[in-house]
Amino acid sequence: MANAMYVNSDQLYQAKAKEGKADISRNHSPGRKGCSYKFLLICFLLGISLLWLFVSLPIMIKWYLDLAEVKQKDLSRIDKSLEELKETVGSICQACASRSICQECPLGWxxxxxxxxxxxxxxxxxxxxxxxxxxxxxxxxxxxxxxxxxxxxxxxxxxxxxxxxxxxxxxxxxxxxxxxxxxxxxxxxxxxxxxxxxxxxxxxxxxxxxxxxxxxxxxxxxxxxxxxxxxxxxxxxxxx
CATH class of the missing domain: 3.10.100.10 (Mannose-Binding Protein A, subunit A)
Structure with a gap:
C-alpha cells in the first residue's frame, strides 16, 4: 500500500509563497529591465527631434520666403537698370550710322x-x-x-x-x-x-x-x- 503524504496548511502556504517570489524574479530579470530603458530613451529622443522640427520648420520656411523676396527685388532693380541703360545707349546711337561712323554731333557742333x-x-x-x-x-x-x-x-x-x-x-x-x-x-x-x-x-x-x-x-x-x-x-x- 502506497505511503500517504500529509501536508498541513502552513506548509502549503509557504510553498506557494516561494513559488510566487520565483515568478516575480523571473518577470523582473535584468535583461527585461534594460530593454525598457532603451525603449524609453528612443522615445524621448524621437520626441525631442519632432519638437525641434515642429519649432524650426516655420522659421526655416519664413527665412526662405524672405530670401526669395530679397532676390526678387534685386532682380527687379537689375532689370530696371538694364532698361534705363538700353534707352540711354539707344538715344546715343541715334546719331550713329554704324559702329564707326557718326552721322552728327550735338546741335550746333x-x-x-x-x-x-x-x-x-x-x-x-x-x-x-x-x-x-x-x-x-x-x-x-x-x-x-x-x-x-x-x-x-x-x-x-x-x-x-x-x-x-x-x-x-x-x-x-x-x-x-x-x-x-x-x-x-x-x-x-x-x-x-x-x-x-x-x-x-x-x-x-x-x-x-x-x-x-x-x-x-x-x-x-x-x-x-x-x-x-x-x-x-x-x-x-x-x-x-
Missing amino acids: LLFRGSCYKFSTTAKDWEGARISCAESNSHLAIINSLEEQYFLSNSTNSKDSWIGLSDKDTEGVWQWVDGSPLSFSFWNTGEPNNYMERDEDCVQLRYDKGWNGEWNDSSCKFTFLWICEKRSLCNLGLAG
Missing part, C-alpha cells in the same frame, strides 16, 4: 574726323574760353594735322579765335590744354615772338592784316572768339 567742334559767337579771354569749353564737356581745340588746321581756319568766318595752346606754365614750352606737347604747328612767319614782352602766352587763329588763320601768340587777357572740341559719341565706342 561740326563733325570732322571723329571730333566735334563748336565755334563761339561771343568773345572772352583765354581762361574764360577754356572754362566755357569745360562746361560743355569739351576743351579748347587741339590741332594735330594740316587738314584739321584748314578745316578750323575755314570754319571761323575769318574771325580771330582762341585755340588750346599756351606756354603759361613754362615760358617757351608750348603745351596743349590736355598736357600734350606740341607736335604740329602752323605759326605765321616770325611767331611766336612775345611781341613787346607783353606775356603773349596764349595762341589764336589770326585773320587781320593779311593773316589767314595762322597761329599767333597773344596776351591771354585779350578777348576773342574761341573753338571748343570733343570726341564724337561714336568715336568713343558707344555706337551700335
Whole structure:
C-alpha cells in the first residue's frame, strides 16, 4: 500500500509563497529591465527631434520666403537698370550710322574726323574760353594735322579765335590744354615772338592784316572768339 503524504496548511502556504517570489524574479530579470530603458530613451529622443522640427520648420520656411523676396527685388532693380541703360545707349546711337561712323554731333557742333567742334559767337579771354569749353564737356581745340588746321581756319568766318595752346606754365614750352606737347604747328612767319614782352602766352587763329588763320601768340587777357572740341559719341565706342 502506497505511503500517504500529509501536508498541513502552513506548509502549503509557504510553498506557494516561494513559488510566487520565483515568478516575480523571473518577470523582473535584468535583461527585461534594460530593454525598457532603451525603449524609453528612443522615445524621448524621437520626441525631442519632432519638437525641434515642429519649432524650426516655420522659421526655416519664413527665412526662405524672405530670401526669395530679397532676390526678387534685386532682380527687379537689375532689370530696371538694364532698361534705363538700353534707352540711354539707344538715344546715343541715334546719331550713329554704324559702329564707326557718326552721322552728327550735338546741335550746333561740326563733325570732322571723329571730333566735334563748336565755334563761339561771343568773345572772352583765354581762361574764360577754356572754362566755357569745360562746361560743355569739351576743351579748347587741339590741332594735330594740316587738314584739321584748314578745316578750323575755314570754319571761323575769318574771325580771330582762341585755340588750346599756351606756354603759361613754362615760358617757351608750348603745351596743349590736355598736357600734350606740341607736335604740329602752323605759326605765321616770325611767331611766336612775345611781341613787346607783353606775356603773349596764349595762341589764336589770326585773320587781320593779311593773316589767314595762322597761329599767333597773344596776351591771354585779350578777348576773342574761341573753338571748343570733343570726341564724337561714336568715336568713343558707344555706337551700335
